[in-house]
Amino acid sequence: MSAEEKSMSIIVTKGSLDWAYPPFILATTAAAMGLPVTLFFTFYGLPLLLKDLKLQVTAAGNPAMKMPMMGMHMGLPNLLTAIPGVDAGCSVMMKNLIKKKGVASIEELREMAVEAEVRMIACQMTMDLFEYDKKDMIEGIDIGGAATYIECATQADINLFI
């Protein structure tokens, strides 16, 4: 089995700190294993291409989210997750954990993805819809639409939607 014959594409639809991990981890790892990789950033995944990342976790959207605290795992009652500042607090905790456990930051993984020549496509429609400008995004990305992705997906062995 030759790695060169395999390739992977991922549709990236979510842009919170936690959901940003799977596409960037898989993309960098697949590239390290010799697979050409394409990431298609659409809807809420698109801001992951902004130069300035302001990533947060959303406790309200993750009812099963628990964090290690005082020797156990603690979650927040759904009602509390709507209080202003809770997401920011959870995000600080998560970023501290990430650092402490030797997990790469999204910025670091994204840089490694660029270095590994992972092809990143920004969805043109999402850019129009949410009024994003290419000049606010990192260098070296492509802009495209559904047909651009489909062409790539027909040639890829692994196509994921995250």
Place this chain on the structure above:
Amino acid sequence: MADHTLDAKGLNCPLPILKARKALKDVPDNGTLEILATDPGSVADFEAFCRQTGNELVEHSENDGIYQFLIKKTA
């Protein structure tokens, strides 16, 4: 003695693999790369990495929570 050593201790998935890939670039053909890691998941991951990339996992061992891998650059 390996041609290169990569200290990936304290790093979590997928950093040991990503850093190993980079380090392999500086290893001559048929040369060896030694990797030290503390991530228990790196055992299965380096086996898979080597199978997929065609490099040879010459040996791996664990001592006191430190995993040691020796990869021969054959791809």
